Amino acid sequence: xxxxxxxxxxRRDLYRLVAGATVTRVRVLCPGMLRGGTPAALQRSLRGATxxxxxxxxxxxxxxxxxxxxxxxxxxxxxxLYPVGVGEPLPAHTRTVLELADGRRLAHVDVxxxxxVELVRTDCESAAVSLAAVGRDALCDxxxxxxxEQLLARRRCPIKxxxxxxxxLAGIGNIYASEILxxxxxxxxxxxxxxxxxxxxxxxxxMRQVLTAAxxxxxxxxxxxxxxxxxxxxxxxxxxxxxxxGKACRKRGCPGVVERxxxxxxxxxxxxxxxARSADTD
DNA sequence: AAGAAGTCCTGGGCGC
DNA sequence: TGCGCCCAGGACTTCT
Numbered sequence: 001x002x003x004x005x006x007x008x009x010x011r012r013d014l015y016r017l018v019a020g021a022t023v024t025r026v027r028v029l030c031p032g033m034l035r036g037g038t039p040a041a042l043q044r045s046l047r048g049a050t051x052x053x054x055x056x057x058x059x060x061x062x063x064x065x066x067x068x069x070x071x072x073x074x075x076x077x078x079x080x081l082y083p084v085g086v087g088e089p090l091p092a093h094t095r096t097v098l099e100l101a102d103g104r105r106l107a108h109v110d111v112x113x114x115x116x117v118e119l120v121r122t123d124c125e126s127a128a129v130s131l132a133a134v135g136r137d138a139l140c141d142x143x144x145x146x147x148x149e150q151l152l153a154r155r156r157c158p159i160k161x162x163x164x165x166x167x168x169l170a171g172i173g174n175i176y177a178s179e180i181l182x183x184x185x186x187x188x189x190x191x192x193x194x195x196x197x198x199x200x201x202x203x204x205x206x207m208r209q210v211l212t213a214a215x216x217x218x219x220x221x222x223x224x225x226x227x228x229x230x231x232x233x234x235x236x237x238x239x240x241x242x243x244x245x246g247k248a249c250r251k252r253g254c255p256g257v258v259e260r261x262x263x264x265x266x267x268x269x270x271x272x273x274x275x276a277r278s279a280d281t282d
Numbered sequence: 283a284a285g286a287a288g289t290c291c292t293g294g295g296c297g298c
Numbered sequence: 299t300g301c302g303c304c305c306a307g308g309a310c311t312t313c314t
Contacts, residue, residue: 076308112291174307
């Protein structure tokens with residue numbers, strides 16, 4: 001479940017490992033995952049081109065090529081992207097392969113095929129389908145407390161649902177939404193418009209702290225996330241609530257036991273002590 | 283118009 | 299041992 005810290009880790013690894021590499025051939029093994037393009041168009045646009053930049057917006061990874069084309073990769077649940085060494089076999093569930101001039105292959109692996117790959121001209125990136133509903137980046141371009149307050153005042157949905165909505169704030173998924181709310185001490189089902197100014201400031205601080213620490217740790221590996229170097233992340237050992245139902249809250253001195261609840265068909269993990277609903281938010 | 287619910291997809295875990 | 303069921307959840311579509 002790659003979210004912002006995982007995609008950022010992949011971005012940094014790929015920049016280090018494949019920037020400057022030249023594509024000699026593109027193999028599309030699962031055409032159904034392509035968005036707005038054909039295997040032939042990928043071949044025409046990327047063959048002979050050099051990877052010049054690796055960027056990210058929200059959870060979307062952007063490979064920019066010297067030919068003036070960009071490849072937008074969304075990992076959804078199980079996507080991975082990493083170079084495979086010369087002579088090594090392609091991993092199971094490889095969906096797209098960029099063969100490189102030095103013999104390595106940049107493999108796009110996705111067990112569940114929920115991810116997407118979109119070819120778009122670099123000068124028209126903002127018009128891409130993959131970026132159409134992507135708002136400002138939660139890590140690199142967060143709103144001010146006043147700006148967030150204005151956004152939240154208009155929304156009546158639970159704050160957890162707001163954090164998962166990529167149109168407002170891009171990059172946060174189910175794991176980090178739980179973690180950010182735990183750190184901020186906010187109950188996930190608090191209606192957006194019921195948050196106090198102090199809670200909104202705490203939310204922004206928690207968001208920055210959690211996302212920054214997760215990027216530093218190389219992301220969270222719960223099931224099959226891999227970094228751009230093919231290794232596992234390290235943030236799973238620092239998770240405060242996610243996946244820890246029945247275990248003690250990790251906040252120092254807190255006697256709470258983490259609970260699991262279902263909200264919008266998604267698991268949410270919460271410490272009932274740190275994240276107690278205040279009486280006036282109902 | 284906003285929010286809720288359904289859909290896609292497949293490996294792994296679980297119960298019988 | 300093996301079968302079948304259900305779960306994981308990001309984003310899109312459809313419904314209310």
